[in-house]
Amino acid sequence: MKHKKQIDIFIEGVKRYFDHLTFEEELLEIGAPYLVRNSERLGLDYTGAISITGDSKGYVFFSSTSPLLKYILLGHGASNFSEEYLGDIVGEIANTISGNARSHMGAEFHISPPKVIVGEINKYNMNLNSRSYVLPIRWRRNSAQLIVSLEENEQLL
Amino acid sequence: MKLLIVDDSLVIRNKINSGLLKRFDKVLRAKNGVEAIEVVKLVRPDVITMDLTMPEMDGVECIQEVMKVCPSTHILVISALADKATAIAALSCGANGFLCKPFTQSQLTDAIEKVLAIQLSR
Numbered sequence: 001m002k003h004k005k006q007i008d009i010f011i012e013g014v015k016r017y018f019d020h021l022t023f024e025e026e027l028l029e030i031g032a033p034y035l036v037r038n039s040e041r042l043g044l045d046y047t048g049a050i051s052i053t054g055d056s057k058g059y060v061f062f063s064s065t066s067p068l069l070k071y072i073l074l075g076h077g078a079s080n081f082s083e084e085y086l087g088d089i090v091g092e093i094a095n096t097i098s099g100n101a102r103s104h105m106g107a108e109f110h111i112s113p114p115k116v117i118v119g120e121i122n123k124y125n126m127n128l129n130s131r132s133y134v135l136p137i138r139w140r141r142n143s144a145q146l147i148v149s150l151e152e153n154e155q156l157l
Numbered sequence: 158m159k160l161l162i163v164d165d166s167l168v169i170r171n172k173i174n175s176g177l178l179k180r181f182d183k184v185l186r187a188k189n190g191v192e193a194i195e196v197v198k199l200v201r202p203d204v205i206t207m208d209l210t211m212p213e214m215d216g217v218e219c220i221q222e223v224m225k226v227c228p229s230t231h232i233l234v235i236s237a238l239a240d241k242a243t244a245i246a247a248l249s250c251g252a253n254g255f256l257c258k259p260f261t262q263s264q265l266t267d268a269i270e271k272v273l274a275i276q277l278s279r
Contacts, residue, residue, distance in 0.1 A: 017259050076172050091166065092166040099237025099239065100239050102243070107243075113211055
């Protein structure tokens with residue numbers, strides 16, 4: 001139950017983020033969440049990583065293909081699609097979704113400033129023996145993922 | 158009037174800049190609290206938009222420092238930390254308004270007008 005509540009909080013955060021982009025109405029698809037082993041290949045083109053401390057420990061990642069990030073940059077009025085901007089926006093999305101989650105997760109849900117990873121994320125301080133859940137996202141025919149790797153997950157597997 | 162935008166995201170600094178450029182005579186930018194304090198000492202901005210989660214020095218600590226250096230500055234916090242406790246902590250340190258990320262340009266304009274109304278009424 002706690003696990004489902006946590007997933008719902010992050011689904012709400014993803015919806016909220018995409019709702020605020022100044023685009024014509026575009027269907028956001030969030031697929032069914034699924035579990036993956038951290039030892040499997042994880043991560044798309046760019047990933048924003050937020051370290052979580054406090055009552056929960058672990059990471060929240062927003063990982064995306066480059067084309068989807070370019071649309072999001074356009075939604076923010078940016079037309080520079082350089083690596084610097086793609087990395088910046090993927091970090092900001094991870095930060096926004098994680099920060100919004102705090103109002104439901106409680107004041108002891110502490111988030112770090114974002115770090116940006118290009119390519120696979122598996123070597124990013126993750127416990128390779130543990131598992132994470134993935135929320136698959138599709139928007140404007142491109143893919144992204146929210147990957148939640150928090151300690152509580154293990155108790156519910 | 159002078160505006161200082163403090164946010165570690167380049168995209169968000171640009172977005173705030175484009176939304177508020179016409180409202181201010183001069184717009185300056187800083188990517189963390191340490192840079193912001195340096196700018197405040199030199200320029201004494203009338204209004205600051207302040208992110209909270211930043212490297213080097215976070216937003217709450219930065220607001221406390223700004224209040225020591227330039228207490229007449231008005232501060233609008235713009236943060237993804239949407240919980241009530243964070244908003245209260247920022248406001249009790251000296252911030253004058255709070256806007257939650259993600260935000261639209263019209264929400265940004267409305268929030269800054271409220272902060273300016275406080276400033277002009279003093």
